[in-house]
Amino acid sequence: MTLRVVLADDQDLVRAGFRVILGTEPDIEVVGEAGDGEQAVDLVARLRPDVVLMDVQMPRVDGLEATRRILGARPSSSAVKVVILTTFDREDYLFEALRAGASGFLLKNASPEDLVESVRVVARGDALLWPEVTRRVIARFNTPAAVAQTRPPELTDREFEVLVELARGASNTEIARTLHLGETTVKTHVSRVLAKLGLRDRTHAVVFAYENGVVAPGSA
Structure with missing residues (x-):
């Protein structure tokens, strides 16, 4: 089965790089690209991808709000998995993304192998649970x-x-x-x-x- 992916990032170069990396995999197809969160929401509604790679800081609608809209829009969207493209210098992004229903987090400086694996991991229903994410979640709720x-x-x-x-x-x-x-x-x-x-x-x-x-x- 081919995994259908939508890329959402306001940087053309980032999207192009991800598209090239994912395009070399026989089981992954990039079916759409969005430069902001509003476009991402529209694309997901039309294309029904398996996975969305979602940047956080984007114009018009940011990635966190777009994730909330995508995963909360309708029952038919529930199969879509969202991976947040992030850095860990903004911890508030991490917890907002968790509450929005994201299935994982990918560092923007991750290796090509990690990018490909992230798509496959969340598509099969698992979480992309980096050890650093677990430690931050535990620290946050350790009250x-x-x-x-x-x-x-x-x-x-x-x-x-x-x-x-x-x-x-x-x-x-x-x-x-x-x-x-x-x-x-x-x-x-x-x-x-x-x-x-x-x-x-x-x-x-x-x-x-x-x-x-x-x-x-x-x-x-």
Whole structure:
């Protein structure tokens, strides 16, 4: 299956570079380009791509607002995945993008291989969860208001244990080792946790855990 991608960035050179890199991949096709957020919203509505690579700072409508509009517009848009093109010197962008429903974050100085992998990762429903993103999310929600070990009633005890490990930024391999489970079993539990809590991906599981008192301050 060919993955259809829309590029949204107000710099022509950036879009051209991304287009060249992605165009060499047999399973990826750039189907549209936008120079601002308003154009991006219109293109997504018309073209229904699988993935949008979205810059933040753009004229007319910025990337954060465009992401909110795309992911909140209509049920048919829910399959679209948005990757935010970002730097980590603006932490507020990170959390606004998370709340807008973005599935991942890509550094603008990332390698071509990372660019290609980001498209494939979010298209298959996973989060592009850089370790730095996890650390920032944990630090942001590591506040005295959090309450230790509050289990959501929807989850079984094992699913709750998996959620706690997700909130600590653990990979499936690390969760499997900690809980003495097979990695396939961990993947199943992660999918069930996300489905039961109505979460988009692992990144949003971290946010949920800290906003709802699943993990206490300092426990990560």
